[in-house]
Amino acid sequence: MDKQSILQINDLKVSFQSGKRLLPAVDGISFQLKEGEILGIVGESGSGKSVTSLAAMGLIPSPPGKIEKGEIIFEGKNLTHISEKEWRKIRGNQVSMIFQEPMTSLNPLFTIGNQLSEAIRLHTDLSKREAKVRSIELLKLVGIPRAEGILTEHPHQLSGGMRQRVMIAMAMACNPRVLIADEPTTALDVTIQAQILALMKDLNKKTNTSIILITHDLGVVAEICERVIVMYAGQIVEQGDVRKILKDPQHPYTKGLLKSVPDLRGKKERLYSIPGTVPAPGTVQQGCRFAARCADRFEKCHAAAPDLYHSEKDGHEVRCFLHTMKEGSEHHARVTS
Template identity: 60%
Template sequence: MRSKPVLEVKNLTTSFFTDEGTIPAVDNVSFHINKGEILGVVGESGCGKSVTSLSIMGLVPNPPGKIVSGEILLNGEDLTKLPKKRMRQIRGNDVAMIFQEPMTSLNPVYTIGNQLVEAVRLHQKMDKKQARNRAIEIMKLVGLPRAEELIDEYPHQLSGGMRQRVMIAMAMVCEPKLLIADEPTTALDVTIQAQILRLMKKLNENYQTAIMLITHDLGVVAEVCKRVIVMYAGKIVEEGDVESIYENPKHPYTIGLIKSVPDVNQKIDKLYSIPGNVPKPGSIKQGCAFAARCEFAMNRCFSENPPLLDSGQGQSVRCFLHETVEDVSYSV
């Protein structure tokens, strides 16, 4: 019997209310993550990836932002209906987040130990000594050297890669059921990126933690994820297992993203890029948000909103090209 997903997001809409009007940053998004699964969420900046993660964490700034509709079920409990006190208990204990820039996420006036111990004692029934030992244990687990000394140092004394490992340690210290990683390797060099990704896979395997990995790097997704959802202008435009989407992408946007990845085996004068820019959230009132940038766009694409269609082989795609044709393939 198949177990229930750790996380189920159903018809989530998160909007920002500004002087210019209502801006739907996340527009009717639905997906799930199973226990022990790593789900990739990809798309350009401004596609709604980070707002989706902040909605799950209950950290959307209000005002001006607000979850307008939908459900976020963590082990069956709807996070959108919980009081702030209960949400604080869940955040860090059942669901944790690794932010993009560790230097701005760590408090510069407190030692690494102070911040890790606080996270442990906030959610676990431990005294200071037990919490410190637990902090040292998790620091060693994430590959930080000389953990017994490092625990008494300040964030500015650590390198970028070490600070990111501290952030992962802080997120994992209470063994959450769901870990959200928002661009966890963006600010790091290639060697450290590879180490952080290996670390996340190891933690995922050891603890069976479900991971939602937000990134714009399709190479990262290919390396660590089992399934992937592609977001554009606040909507999911394609979803499926990584292998199927890489071998046979369905949505023109996904095709463009894959074509944008440089191939070291090919010598070309100019790298491919998708023409145009991501539209300003809320600026597309009707039709497909990608139509203006799409080489396959038809007249109806500018006036009708395409639904998310089941295209077979475990893939879903939001595109009229797959409404009547069973399997449309494009060269990537």
């Protein structure tokens, strides 16, 4: 039986004011998250991953940010134009987020117990005492030893891994339906990284929480995700089943990202890196946004922008002229421009 979609992003465009110009950071992306699914979003810095997650949480700063078009649909309700008051009921309660750097997300002046209790009492009718009991339960759930003692400590007294666990506990405080994790393991060493990923996978199994994992690390995606979206310069360039994309990537950018992953078995003198950098928003006016960095580009890539094509055989989506030439355009349907 197919799982139901819990969160849907339709043709979303988010721009930021720069002088007199509106520069698109996210440009017409569409995807859906299913119940109990772990979905990965990958791409370099500047590809629009974090802006997508902030839009899904109603946290785009306005000004300078603006949702120009598109829909954010959660459990059948369009959240795009709801008030801040309505957002507060959803944010943290039904849709939660784990931010990249826990030291900047936790208040250094308050104890862990204080901050956890506040998050719980903001969205529930629990008393102060009940909120404390719930805080201890959550800290135990995320694998923190001596949970009761941690409540009286301040963020600077904890290690990076412990702080990240506290952030996950805070995000899980109200049993959200959707958990968005923005680079949750970036500042952690590999051992703690593995523990945090195992913890998120475990929480997903125990609570059936749908997770969007935003990362630049394809190794992390391979570890816990079922589907993956590859973003570049504000657009989706490829999306589909994780195993299929890792085994047989179709877009030159995805191929480049996979080649950049260190292989412990190989003895390469130099690690591969994609030449050039992600273009600044609004700078590519014509052609494919990846063309300047692509080794497989040809004349059409500079003249026209490829659509996102949907393969009818397996649901795979790719934004590349080479892919449709190879597979045959009769097997593809245009998704979006």
